[in-house]
Amino acid sequence: MKIKSFLAKPFASIVHKNIKKGMLTAVADQDAILKNLIKVGKSTQFGKDHKLEVVAEYNEFRDAIPVRDYEGLTSYINLIKEGKHNILWKGVPIYFAKTSGTTSGTKYIPITKDSIGNHINSARNALLCYMAETGNTRFADGKLIFLSGSPELERIGGVPTGRLSGIVNHHIPRYLRKNQLPDYETNCIEDWETKLNKIVDETINQDMTLISGIPPWVQMYFDELMKRTGKSVGEIFPNFSVMVYGGVNFEPYKAKLHQSIGRKIDGIETFPASEGFFAFQDTQTEPGLLLNTNSGIFFEFIPEEEIGKESPKRISLKDVKTGVNYALIINSNAGLWGYDIGDMVKFVSTEPYRLIVTGRTKHFISAFGEHVIAEEVEHSLLKAAAEDNVHITEFTVAPYVNEGSGKSYHEWFIEFDNVPNNMQQFSEKVDVYLRQKNVYYDDLIAGNILQTLKITPIRKNGFIDYMKSIGKLGGQNKVPRLSNDRKIADSLLPWAQSE
Incomplete structure (x- = not known):
């Protein structure tokens, strides 16, 4: 056993125990986060506009903060781009995560000094929970690949701006840098096919132990590997044991990915977005993803039948029920308030709070009144x-x-x-x-x-x-x-x- 996998065991055990404790205090943690958001937010331009100084509890908060999408926050985002401080959150964001919008074109999602830990630590915690539960720490000694966007950043209004995966790339711990592939120059390639071929060049003869990315793009990587070698991915990388994925439902891609690998490996599913890292798979034995209830985000939920109404019913975590589709609404220390992220979720457990993603609120078919999701x-x-x-x-x-x-x-x-x-x-x-x-x-x-x-x-x-x-x-x-x-x-x- 090498030093990284050896040291990972006690660290994983500590983090895993803390996460299990947090399962018991989820509702209380959410209440504490809401109070802190109100405390900080009332001094911002947004907070003053919405009279957060007179808000003390959730019912008052719900009345003060309407549900909105990105378009509803653009006037505040534009003020930040102009260099204004204390607009949505204290100070200015340390990054803008650039992502594609539907009606708004490019979206610029703020990431603050307070919210960056949500993105970094949640991904780490998913891996550590896996290590603690399975005892598999050996992958930490091999090569790890994260299929991501370019880490090159531009500046918008003085704020470093880029794809979330590229931003996160800058925060990979130093002790994992030597394990990480591809190299920085390859990650900066914008054209995906050129980048993919270079990634294959760099990794095909390496001891790959963990591969992470959105399933369709991981499959493209696998296809190119098999095309070049005539072997299964599992034969090319005999020590490959963990796949981390998110962004889309894994099930439609599962059969072909496993066929490409040629043997069973463990998977860790995550639920990240530019707006926050919301949930992750904390166990290999139970369905659903553990909601991130103590990471700077206060969650609200709109029942499916209320979606699209002018003043939809909103509930907090303590009132959710299993088996019900909800639109996910977030309020965060990134300065997102009453923010409809566009995803629908369903809880499969409330002890602890584990959920699955069931679709997008704007992605459905109801051309004839059927509302298929x-x-x-x-x-x-x-x-x-x-x-x-x-x-x-x-x-x-x-x-x-x-x-x-x-x-x-x-x-x-x-x-x-x-x-x-x-x-x-x-x-x-x-x-x-x-x-x-x-x-x-x-x-x-x-x-x-x-x-x-x-x-x-x-x-x-x-x-x-x-x-x-x-x-x-x-x-x-x-x-x-x-x-x-x-x-x-x-x-x-x-x-x-x-x-």
Whole structure:
């Protein structure tokens, strides 16, 4: 056993014990965070505008702070860009995390001196919990790869600005620097295909023990490794034992990733975003991700049926229930207030508070009143795929509104690793399972208003080529599972397989 893995054991044990203690005090910790946010926030421009000086408890806070998305904070962000201090949080941010918006274009998410620890320590804690539970510390002695954005930063309003993964790259502990791949110059390459080839050059002959990244981009890395060597990833890296992933639901990618590796390895799922690191997998034996209840973020939740209302009902952690879909709202020491991050979650446990991500609040299909969400389409597709031993590379779903005499339907664009033997039967299975998950969709099919779903196969690497065509290949970019319009669907048609 080498020095890093040896020293990691006692440290992991201490951190793991503290996290387990925190499971018992989650609600109290949330109350304490809210009080601190109010205390600091009342002296900011935002706090004065919203009269935080007269707010003392959660009900008053909820009345004072409306729910908003990024567009609702842009006037304050612009003041920070102008060099103003004490706008959303005390002082000025130490970084802006640059990320793609939907209607707002590029978003600039503040990261403050107080909030940076949430991003750094949460990733560390996920690894340490894994070490403490499994006893596997050997990976700390090998080479570690984090498929990330460029660490090069620009300045916006005097604030260092870049992709979150690139910012975090600057905070990797010195003792792990020698283990980290790829090197700084490679990480700075913007073109994803060029970068990927260079990463393979650097890592193909190394003792890789941990690989981390968004699943579709990890799969691209695996594909290139196998293409060059003719071997499975597990053969290329015999000591590869841990994969860390997040950003999208892992399940649609799981079968093909494990097939590429050629053997079972452990996984650690995380729930990070530019706005904060919200949850991580703390155990290999229980479902769900442990909510980060003591890391500078006060969480609120909007039940699914309230989403989109002018004044939606909001609850704090103590009132959540298992099995209910909620929109996740955050208030943080980064200066984000009543901020709708756009993700939907469902608690699988409240002792402790563990959740799963079920979709995006803006990514659903309700063109006909069905309100189908990502959790439902993923469940339906994966159930059918498992029965037919089919592996899915990527997919997205959109409505097809037939303005002529025929009926409308849901169109599923799917890139298969191996195509079903009978596409029509496979399509019918997926449709049946979706009807079982969503009663509104079932009513529309049963009422002869919609016809059953149609699958449009996408040729190999079609989604990669599509992402390249719109300038979003690599990094933290991902294909939305669901759209309520045809923008993505129609753009994918050039990569559909000809019959």
